[in-house]
Amino acid sequence: xxxxxxxxxxxxxxxxxxxxxxxxxxxxxxxxxxxxxxxxxxxxxxxxxxxxxxxxxxxxxxxxxxxxxxxxxxxxxxxxxxxxxxxxxxxxxxxxxxxxxxxxxxxxxxxxxxxxxxxxxxxxxxxxxxxxxxxxxxxxxxxxxxxxxxxxxxxxxxxxxxxxxxxxxxxxxxxxxxxxxxxxxxxxxxxxxxxxxxxxxxxxxxxxxxxxxxxxxxxxxxxxxxxxxxxxxxxxxxxxxxxxxxxxxxxxxxxxxxxxxxxxxxxxxxxxxxxxxxxxxxxxxxxxxxxxxxxxxxxxxxxxxxxxxxxxxxxxxxxxxxxxxxxxxxxxxxxxxxxxxxxxxxxxxxxxxxxxxxxxxxxxxxxxxxxxxxxxxxxxxxxxxxxxxxx
Amino acid sequence: xxxxxxxxxxxxxxxxxxxxxxxxxxxxxxxxxxxxxxxxxxxxxxxxxxxxxxxxxxxxxxxxxxxxxxxxxxxxxxxxxxxxxxxxxxxxxxxxxxxxxxxxxxxxxxxxxxxxxxxxxxxxxxxxxxxxxxxxxxxxxxxxxxxxxxxxxxxxxxxxxxxxxxxxxxxxxxxxxxxxxxxxxxxxxxxxxxxxxxxxxxxxxxxxxxxxxxxxxxxxxxxxxxxxxxxxxxxxxxxxxxxxxxxxxxxxxxxxxxxxxxxxxxxxxxxxxxxxxxxxxxxxxxxxxxxxxxxxxxxxxxxxxxxxxxxxxxxxxxxxxxxxxxxxxxxxxxxxxxxxxxxxxxxxxxxxxxxxxxxxxxxxxxxxxxxxxxxxxxxxxxxxxxxxxxxx
Numbered sequence: 001x002x003x004x005x006x007x008x009x010x011x012x013x014x015x016x017x018x019x020x021x022x023x024x025x026x027x028x029x030x031x032x033x034x035x036x037x038x039x040x041x042x043x044x045x046x047x048x049x050x051x052x053x054x055x056x057x058x059x060x061x062x063x064x065x066x067x068x069x070x071x072x073x074x075x076x077x078x079x080x081x082x083x084x085x086x087x088x089x090x091x092x093x094x095x096x097x098x099x100x101x102x103x104x105x106x107x108x109x110x111x112x113x114x115x116x117x118x119x120x121x122x123x124x125x126x127x128x129x130x131x132x133x134x135x136x137x138x139x140x141x142x143x144x145x146x147x148x149x150x151x152x153x154x155x156x157x158x159x160x161x162x163x164x165x166x167x168x169x170x171x172x173x174x175x176x177x178x179x180x181x182x183x184x185x186x187x188x189x190x191x192x193x194x195x196x197x198x199x200x201x202x203x204x205x206x207x208x209x210x211x212x213x214x215x216x217x218x219x220x221x222x223x224x225x226x227x228x229x230x231x232x233x234x235x236x237x238x239x240x241x242x243x244x245x246x247x248x249x250x251x252x253x254x255x256x257x258x259x260x261x262x263x264x265x266x267x268x269x270x271x272x273x274x275x276x277x278x279x280x281x282x283x284x285x286x287x288x289x290x291x292x293x294x295x296x297x298x299x300x301x302x303x304x305x306x307x308x309x310x311x312x313x314x315x316x317x318x319x320x321x322x323x324x325x326x327x328x329x330x331x332x333x334x335x336x337x338x339x340x341x342x343x344x345x346x347x348x349x350x351x352x353x354x355x356x357x358x359x360x361x362x363x364x365x366x367x368x369x370x371x372x373x374x375x376x377x378x379x380x381x382x383x384x385x386x387x388x389x390x391x
Numbered sequence: 392x393x394x395x396x397x398x399x400x401x402x403x404x405x406x407x408x409x410x411x412x413x414x415x416x417x418x419x420x421x422x423x424x425x426x427x428x429x430x431x432x433x434x435x436x437x438x439x440x441x442x443x444x445x446x447x448x449x450x451x452x453x454x455x456x457x458x459x460x461x462x463x464x465x466x467x468x469x470x471x472x473x474x475x476x477x478x479x480x481x482x483x484x485x486x487x488x489x490x491x492x493x494x495x496x497x498x499x500x501x502x503x504x505x506x507x508x509x510x511x512x513x514x515x516x517x518x519x520x521x522x523x524x525x526x527x528x529x530x531x532x533x534x535x536x537x538x539x540x541x542x543x544x545x546x547x548x549x550x551x552x553x554x555x556x557x558x559x560x561x562x563x564x565x566x567x568x569x570x571x572x573x574x575x576x577x578x579x580x581x582x583x584x585x586x587x588x589x590x591x592x593x594x595x596x597x598x599x600x601x602x603x604x605x606x607x608x609x610x611x612x613x614x615x616x617x618x619x620x621x622x623x624x625x626x627x628x629x630x631x632x633x634x635x636x637x638x639x640x641x642x643x644x645x646x647x648x649x650x651x652x653x654x655x656x657x658x659x660x661x662x663x664x665x666x667x668x669x670x671x672x673x674x675x676x677x678x679x680x681x682x683x684x685x686x687x688x689x690x691x692x693x694x695x696x697x698x699x700x701x702x703x704x705x706x707x708x709x710x711x712x713x714x715x716x717x718x719x720x721x722x723x724x725x726x727x728x729x730x731x732x733x734x735x736x737x738x739x740x741x742x743x744x745x746x747x748x749x750x751x752x753x754x755x756x757x758x759x760x761x762x763x764x765x766x767x768x769x770x771x772x773x774x775x776x777x778x779x780x781x782x783x
Binding site for chain 2 (some may be wrong): 021076079080083084087088090091092141142143227228229231232237243244247261263
C-alpha cells in the first residue's frame with residue numbers, strides 16, 4: 001500500500017494571528033499544505049502532538065488508500081480508537097474507505113490539561129447553540145461540562161473566500177457566546193481541501209480543530225444534529241457526525257463527546273427560546289449563497305423547518321428570520337432523511353396537540369404524505385434490488 | 392407525578408458451595424421484587440460491595456414505570472453520568488415505553504479497587520462470543536487486543552432456571568472449549584430475566600450487571616456484538632451506541648467484534664478445532680446444550696460452514712435438507728442481511744446445486760414477504776387518523 005506522509009510544521013505568528021499545520025505528501029511526492037489560523041493569544045493552548053493532523057488526514061488516507069506515516073508524536077490511545085473508527089467506516093462504505101496503518105515516529109500520550117475545561121465547535125445554529133446553552137445554564141445535569149469556549153470555523157460551511165460573511169457570522173456567534181460568559185475563538189483552516197467526502201469527514205475535521213487546543217482544554221464537544229431516534233431507521237447511517245463514531249476520535253488526553261443526541265431539534269428550539277441573544281442571532285441556513293446563509297435565506301429546507309418549529313411553539317417569527325414562509329413553500333419541500341421526517345412529524349404532532357388548524361398545518365401534513373409516498377421507492381432495498389435485477 | 396422505586400441491596404449469603412447476592416426493588420405501593428445472583432463461593436473475593444451492578448437492570452424498571460430510583464447504597468458518579476445518556480438513548484428508541492428518570496443514591500462515590508485486575512467476557516458458547524475470545528487470544532484485535540482471563544456464562548438467559556442439568560452440560564462444553572485457550576469459566580445463575588423487564592431491550596444491561604458484580608477482580612467486561620456495523624438494528628438491547636454507557640470509572644463495558652460479519656467469524660473460527668466441536672448456536676431447541684439442526688439459526692450456521700467449504704462441523708449432528716432451506720422463515724428484516732451475504736459468498740465461490748436454488752427461493756420469498764409487510768404497515772400509518780409520530 002502507498003504511503004501518505006504527515007510532516008508537522010511549526011507555529012508562526014503574523015499580524016496577531018498564529019498559523020500552524022502540516023504538509024501531506026503522497027507517494028508521488030505531491031505536497032499539500034494544511035493549515036489552521038487562530039488568534040495569537042492561543043499560542044500556549046496549541047499542542048505539539050500530531051493527533052489533530054492525523055484526524056484531519058485520516059479520511060484522505062482511507063480513501064486513497066495509503067498508510068499514514070507521521071513524522072511526529074501520536075497518542076497510542078487515539079491510534080487504538082482510530083482502528084475501530086476505520087473499521088466502522090470501512091464496514092459502512094467498503095468501496096470508498098479502506099483500512100490503513102498509521103505509523104508514528106513516536107507514540108506517547110499527551111499530558112491532559114489541568115481540570116477538565118471543555119471547548120466546542122460553534123456554528124451559531126440550533127444544535128451548537130443548544131449545547132452551549134445547556135452546559136452553561138446547568139441544564140445538562142450530571143453531564144454538565146466546564147464549557148469555556150466555542151470555536152467558529154472559517155473554511156467549513158463558510159468558504160475561505162467569503163470573509164465578510166465569516167466576519168458577520170463571527171459577530172453573531174460572539175454576541176451569543178459572550179452572553180453565556182464563553183470565549184469565541186475564530187479558526188480558519190483549509191482542511192476541506194485535503195480531500196475526503198465532506199459529509200463523511202465532518203466530525204473528524206471538527207475534532208481535529210478542537211484537539212489542536214488540547215494544552216488548554218481536555219474535552220471537545222461536537223453538537224449532535226440527529227437524535228437517537230433516527231437510528232431506528234436502517235438508512236440513517238452512515239452520517240459524518242454521530243454518537244457511534246465521534247467518541248472514537250478521542251485520546252486519553254482529549255475526549256471528544258457527541259452532545260445532545262437525546263433531544264429533538266424541536267426540544268432544542270424550545271430551550272433556546274429562553275435565550276434572547278440566540279433568538280436574535282441564530283444562524284441556521286444552508287442555502288447556496290454564503291452571504292445569504294449568515295442572514296438566513298428563509299427559503300431553503302432548513303430555514304423553513306426552523307421557521308415551522310418556532311411557529312408551532314407559538315414563538316412567532318424570531319428576529320433572526322427576515323421573512324415568513326408560505327404554504328406553497330411548505331408543500332414543495334422535498335426530503336428523504338429520517339431526521340427530516342422525524343422533525344416534521346414532531347411539528348405536526350405538536351400542531352395537532354395544540355389544536356392549530358391553520359392552512360400551513362394541512363400543507364405540512366400533505367408534504368409529509370407526498371415525501372412518504374416517494375420514500376419506499378428511494379430507500380427500499382428490495383425495490384433497488386428489483387430494479388438492478390431488471391436492468 | 393413521578394412515583395418512586397427504592398433499591399435495597401441484600402447482604403451476601405452462603406449456602407453449600409454457592410454464594411448469593413441480590414437486591415430488592417420496592418415501589419411506592421410497597422410491592423417488592425427480589426433479584427438474585429448465585430455463583431460458586433470461590434468467586435466471593437471478586438464480588439463488589441457497590442450497588443453499581445444492581446442499578447443496571449433496575450434502570451429499565453424505573454424508566455418503564457417512570458419512577459425516580461432511590462439506591463440505598465453506594466453508586467459510582469461516573470456510572471450515573473453515563474446512565475443519563477443511556478436513558479436518553481433508550482427513551483429516543485422507545486418513546487412512550489421508557490422515560491428518563493432521576494437516580495438518587497445514599498452514597499455517591501467511585502469504587503476504590505486495585506488497579507491490577509483482569510478482563511472478563513460474557514460467554515454463551517455461540518459464534519459471536521466464541522469469536523470474541525478467539526480474536527483476542529490470537530491477537531486479531533490489533534491495538535484493541537485484551538488479555539481475557541475469564542469468561543462468564545449465565546444460567547437463566549437462554550437456558551431456563553428449571554433446567555440445571557441442561558446448563559451443566561452446556562457449561563461443561565464451554566469449559567472444554569475455553570480450557571483449550573487457558574481461559575477460566577465462571578458460571579453464574581440469576582433470575583433477572585424473570586423480573587418483568589423486557590429482555591430484548593435490557594439483555595446487555597443484565598449481562599453488564601452480572602460482569603460488573605465481579606469488578607473486584609476485573610476491570611473490563613466484553614459483550615460480543617449481535618449485529619455488524621453495517622446492519623445495526625435499533626432498538627436492540629446490545630448495540631455499540633449504548634453498551635459502553637453501562638461503564639463506570641472502575642469497570643469498562645466494551646461492545647466487541649461488530650466490524651466482523653458472521654461469515655468472517657465462522658471462517659476464522661474454523662482454525663479452532665474445539666470451536667467446531669463445541670459451538671452452541673441453537674435458540675429454539677428443547678435442550679439448549681445441543682444444536683437442534685432445525686431452527687433458523689442452526690440452519691443458517693450450517694449453511695455458513697457449507698458455503699465456506701468447511702463441511703458440517705462436529706457441533707451439528709445432522710445436515711439440513713433442501714426443503715428445510717426452502718421453507719426457512721426469516722423472523723425479521725435483519726435476517727435478510729445474513730442471507731444476502733450467504734448468497735453473495737456462494738456466488739463468489741461459484742457454488743451451484745439444488746440447495747443454492749432452495750436458498751435463493753427462501754431469500755426471494757422472505758424478502759417479498761417482509762417488504763409487503765413493511766409497506767402495509769407504512770400505508771396504515773398514512774391514514775389521517777394515524778399517529779404521525781411514527782410515520783416512518
